[in-house]
Amino acid sequence: MSEGGGSPVEEKMLFSSSLASELCSQMPQASVGETRTRRRRKAKGDGAGGDAKKKRLRGEQLKFLEMSFQDERKLESGRKVHLATELGLDPKQVAVWFQNRRARHKNKQVEEAYAKLKMAHDAVVFEKCHLEKEVVFKLKGKLLEAEEEIRKLSLGTSTAGASGSNAERGGSSPSSSLSTVSHHPLVGEFGVEGEADLMNIQEYNFNSYMMEWANFYGV
DNA sequence: TTGTGTTTTATTGCCTCC
């Protein structure tokens, strides 16, 4: 039944070549179509007078049409008739072939545009993750610096206060010097003591920052 | 061989332009 000629796979190869050109060249008569209410026609086949069976075009016909399509995507009637007589086809068949070919071409372009957009999107997501990690890293560094600052301050106040008697302050235990840490506003807020408590402060600050960040970005 | 998915050819209905 098949009319010989190249296999459909070969034809496909032909189609898929050299399609990378103009993106978005003809965006259809846009949004007008949105209101179209699509009808459905009755299935044919039961209809009168032998619908001619569909015939695949032969390889050389396809080649010729393809060349013509690459040359010019639209088909004015003179060219249509010429092509039809040249290939032994009905002019209507030629017109239909061009119509379908344009549709395939457009699909291909849309696919390519999608692939490009997707690549760009993935790259942006990757970059975003990278930047976030960088921000977190820098903030942790600053936090450590701040922690160091606090430690220095607390050590300073404890050594300065060591000149007075412990009894005056009512502190007798060796750990009482650390208790002055609680004079620092941040520390006092939590009523914490010691280095472990400083770590808690750091963690608290970091967590609250992360919460803010998450809220801000809606994560 | 057959069921199923894909591609190609053809039709229909709507829209735009001249």
Add this chain to the structure above:
DNA sequence: GGAGGCAATAAAACACAA
């Protein structure tokens, strides 16, 4: 109002795995 374009769809032809 007719020609031609397009989107949506039907259906034949084909490919291919099971």
